[in-house]
Amino acid sequence: MIMxxxxxxxxxxxxxxxxxxxxxxxxxxxxxxxxxxxxxxLKLTRGAFYHHFSSKKEVFFEMCRAYNQELVFELExxxxxxxxxxxxxxxxxxxxxxxxxxxxxxxTSVLTTKEMNQLDEESIEKTISILLENAIRxxxxxxxxxxxxxxxxxxxxxxxxxxxxxxxxxxLSKSKKNxxxxxxxxxxxxxx
Numbered sequence: 128m129i130m131x132x133x134x135x136x137x138x139x140x141x142x143x144x145x146x147x148x149x150x151x152x153x154x155x156x157x158x159x160x161x162x163x164x165x166x167x168x169l170k171l172t173r174g175a176f177y178h179h180f181s182s183k184k185e186v187f188f189e190m191c192r193a194y195n196q197e198l199v200f201e202l203e204x205x206x207x208x209x210x211x212x213x214x215x216x217x218x219x220x221x222x223x224x225x226x227x228x229x230x231x232x233x234x235t236s237v238l239t240t241k242e243m244n245q246l247d248e249e250s251i252e253k254t255i256s257i258l259l260e261n262a263i264r265x266x267x268x269x270x271x272x273x274x275x276x277x278x279x280x281x282x283x284x285x286x287x288x289x290x291x292x293x294x295x296x297x298x299l300s301k302s303k304k305n306x307x308x309x310x311x312x313x314x315x316x317x318x319x
Contacts, residue, residue: 141179145190153225157233195250207262221291231292252277268317
C-alpha cells in the first residue's frame with residue numbers, strides 16, 4: 128500500500144512536470160526554457176526533477192507524447208463518416224500559439240526524424256490506421272495500403288498546419304479553404 132502510494136505520487140509529479148514544461152515550452156520556446164524554469168515553477172528540487180527525467184530533451188519528447196495522446200483521444204472514437212465531417216477541425220490548431228511554438232517551430236529542431244516518426248506511429252498513425260481498417264471492413268472505402276495512406280494523411284495535415292501557421296487574414300482564410308478542398312478530394316478518392 129505504501130509502495131503504490133509512492134508510485135502514484137511519482138506519476139503525479141511526472142504529470143505536473145510535463146504540464147509545466149508544456150506551458151513553458153509553449154510560451155517561451157524550447158531554447159529559452161531551462162530545466163530550472165521547469166522545476167522551479169513546481170517548487171521541486173533539481174534532484175526531484177532528475178528522479179523523473181534525465182534531460183530537457185527527454186521532457187520535451189515525453190511532453191510531445193502526452194500531447195499527441197490528447198490530440199487523438201477524440202479521434203479514436205470516430206468512424207469514417209465522422210472523420211470526413213470533422214477532420215478539418217485539426218486545422219484550427221494553428222490558432223493555438225502554444226501548439227504552433229511546440230509543434231511547428233520547435234519540434235523539428237529538437238527531435239530527430241526517428242523520434243518524430245516514433246511519436247506519430249504511437250498515436251496518430253495508429254489511430255488513423257485503425258480508422259481506415261474499420262472503414263474498409265464496413266465498405267466505406269476501397270481496400271488500400273493502410274500504413275502508406277495513414278502516413279499520407281498525416282503528412283498532408285502536418286504540412287497544412289505548417290503552411291497555415293505562417294499566414295494571416297484573407298490569405299489564411301483562402302489557403303484554409305483550398306486545403307480543405309484538396310484534402311476532401313483525396314479522401315473522396317478513397318471512397319467506394
